[in-house]
Amino acid sequence: MRKWDKLQYETTAVLNSFTDNVFIADTDLKLVWMNEAAEKLISKFTHHIKVSDPEELIGIDLTKMHGKETRFLRVMTKHELPYRATINIFDGYVADIVISNLETKEGNHYGYLLFWRDVTTEEKRKERDRALIEELSTPVLPSVLDNTLFVPLIGNFDENRMEHLKETVLHEVVRRGSDYLIFDMSGIRAMENNSMIAQFHNFNETVALTGVETYFVGFTRDLVKSFIAGGVKVESKSFPHYRQAVLHILKQEGLELQKAANKDKNKNRKNKSE
Structure with a gap:
């Protein structure tokens, strides 16, 4: 087990018991220690950081790993600690990170503690949930007419939802070969x-x-x-209710709705005349 002279053996043992990843850097932001969980993590990404063994990272300048234009360097330079964030690293790995100062009992600063918690699975679940919510909140539905799609718009619209709406509607219009599209605006709260x-x-x-x-x-x-x-002036024709839009499209297509009773009467009249 590696030791750092500023850490007591008991502290090292405690940090090694964590299932989350712990890194320690000195005041020059050079990595001086990592716990066993962190070693296992680094072992998965050696091909990205061009080392064959996690041990090779000891003594490396963390600013070189993160880059000079990253949020990490700005935070460390301005000493905006403690710092918390969720970051994407390699191969879709997502971590909640916390960076804190290390100080002696007398208040002397002697390094930094970097704590990484793997939240990759949780973030993937959230992403699936967000995608599902987007699908449910922007449905493109068939109507009573085969060549007509109905799009009820619900809730608040921001840039992301607008982009999703565009992609979904255009895809369905082409896929179904639709001639008409009805947007129901009654459920929109705000843009x-x-x-x-x-x-x-x-x-x-x-x-x-x-x-x-x-x-x-x-x-x-x-x-x-x-x-x-x-x-903005909407050039497309609008109606108070969905039914009126459907009736208009029927008229465009040379069709009309007729009650079943009327159909039966017309059929009987035709039979009698024959």
Whole structure:
């Protein structure tokens, strides 16, 4: 077991008992010690950091490993400690890190303690959850008409959701060969800013380039005000309710809805005339 002369044996034993990764650097930010868990971690990434053994890292300048333009160097230079962050390292490894000062009982600074906790699995689960939420919050649904898609928009829209909306809608329009697209705006609470409204307008124009006719239903008073404030004029036809948009599309297609009872009466009349 390696020892650092500023650490007592008992302290080293305690740090080696941790399942999380512990690194210690001196005041010049040179790595002087790591616990056994950290050694195992480094062993997985030796091909990235160009060493054959974790031991080779002892004495290395940590600023060279992190780079001079990283947040790590700025934090250490300005001494903004303790510092906490979640970082992505190699091969999708994600860690919660904490950097703290090491001081003697008299308050003399003699190094830094770097604590890394592996949260890769947790972050992957969060990413899956976020992707699922995005899918559920931006559904693209078939309607009663085979060539028409219905897109109910729900909640708040920021740049990420707007981008996801674009990708999802354009993919489904092409995949299904749709002719019409109905956006239901009644569930939108807010857009992040006027630029989001402009992006939505541009997206609508992009969809139109595919030959798809777009319609809007359920514009709330507040959303209309937001569009006006953003200087955006919606050229597509809009309706108060989804049913009215469907009826309009039926008319465009030369179709109409008819009650089943009326169909039976017409059929009986036709049979009698024959």
